[in-house]
Amino acid sequence: MPERLSILIAEDSAADRMLLSTIVSRQGHRVLTASNGLEALALFEQERPQLVLMDALMPVMDGFEAARRIKQLAGEALVPIIFLTSLSEGEALVRCLEAGGDDFLAKPYNRIILEAKIKAMDRLRRLQDTVLQQRDLIAKHNEHLLNEQRVAKAVFDKVAHSGCLNAPNIRYLQSPYAVFNGDLLLAAYKPSGGMHVLLGDFTGHGLPAAIGAMPLAEVFYGMTAKGYGLTDILRELNAKLRHILPRGVFCCAALLNVSFQRQEVEVWNGGLPDGYLLRRDGPRTALVSRHLPLGVLEPAAFNDSCEVYPLALGDRIFLLSDGVLEACNAQQELFGEARLLQVLDANPAAAQLLYQIQQALHDFSGQQQDDVSLVEVSLVEERQLNRPPLAFADSGQSHLLDWSASFEFRGETLRHFNPLPFLLQLLLEVQGLRPQGGALYTVLAELYSNALEHGVLGLDSQLKQDAEGFAEYYRQRSARLLQLREGYVRFHLQLLPEGGGGRLVITVEDSGKGFDAQALILREMRLDGLSGRGLALIRQLSERCRGSADGQGISVEFSWSPDA
């Protein structure tokens, strides 16, 4: 059953008007009549009929002019106008269409043809209506979506940018809505000094790609702040993403652990294009993806092994997302690795590198890229970083001042478990120690790696004399750790009240062959280059540092006064 329409008939001949009215109302439509163009226009404004039958030649205002004005009033809505005409020469018919007419009907009127034309025009009219409604709906949805994205981005920025991307040694380039392309860049200071950096690229686009970014950022920042190492964080990130993401969605990522004191970088790359270690003088080293992306493998199958490279001041690490290599030009060619390497070959200065890559991309593709993420991290002196003091979630009102505790971590545990976050959390319950939290973290971390690497695993830090030895050292470290069955590292923690403040004595012992710690400390202080800076650092950061009497361990002390 077709819809009942209001149809305006503009016709100066009373007989024709009558005839047309009869035909149209028999069809079930409501009829409005006018005897000239001006009347027709007035009726149209008043009644808004859905279709017009318009005589071309009428007194006062002719059909052409009336049609033009009605079309103007109708705006975007389609009000079909069928011209009624006895004109037969082509030119006159063209005028009807040019004035905005949609069709014409020749006199004398044929009932069947008129009915058919009204039906056909009604179909068109409804089609236009549907198109307009859908257009408006899409516009509304789109605005809604953009608004949601703005809100989501604001929340996301709070989480993602809570880190230290603004540190003076980091340069990065990312489009503002990169997160909705699945790109994610995070950086955070470690409590022990140094920083963690993560560049991630989720599969897909839009909200599904952005959705994993939140938990990823939370885990990254939370665990970094608690003093966890890269491998622990990697395992947790992988397990979390594997658990929450639908199969087929994953995150290509590279993580860096940059240590300014030890002048090393630890790298894990799963699925991102080659990153590069750019040495101030010397060849660049590709940081190759050796792993499946995060969120693909079951936790048990996940591989957290990292590569470690020595760094010198001014060395830079450069990471990129695949949006760079896959940027396309008008000929559907990809930017590709060769063009990227050309830019790197020119060896632009630190401040120039990202800009020049961006420029090369722009020259190549002729447009702004919106899914490109680039980051460059330089090795600088730690004191240049102005890192903020450690932040604590609680108010630290507890008065844990007079206690001692001992821990022994044995072979199996040492293979898999990093005891540092646990010990550090415990010690930082002591309010007076918090201002020295950073130094405490660093010293504990150095004591532990010294005990584990040299004591338990029997590694020789002399190996780290050059870059090759450096790599060998870390190869041996992983191999020996994997086979570790026995051995131990002991921590004795002693807290004593002292003159209103307090004192902490930490003694670390291990199952190694033992050494003359005192002599070692003196010797290490003279060593430079790539070998162990560890003990020198410990000595520098703690108040007192000495070897225990039996040569099995090292004691360090920290103290604080009441006003601390």
Next chain:
Amino acid sequence: MTITSLPSSDGHELTIVIAGRFDFGAHQEFRNAYERVSSTPKSYVIDLKDTTYLDSSALGMLLLLRDHAGGDSAQIRLLNCKPDVRKILAISNFEQLFQIA
């Protein structure tokens, strides 16, 4: 992009041929290629000889197929990879999950 699936005569192996770009646009068609088959194949062959491009969504789709085909016990070979395609598979280290030739 066109995707064709060809079961072997004994029904034990399903070959999926992907011509053109293998990206998000292929999502539904790729799923249909292995979900709408009458037999239950023991192994799968993805023939990429006419695949010009492969993006990370395609990697995701391959993981979905792997799950469908039994996860760690899935038998899936990716054949005739062009250098560009092979490079993308290599960056993601997918040779740890699929046989790539």
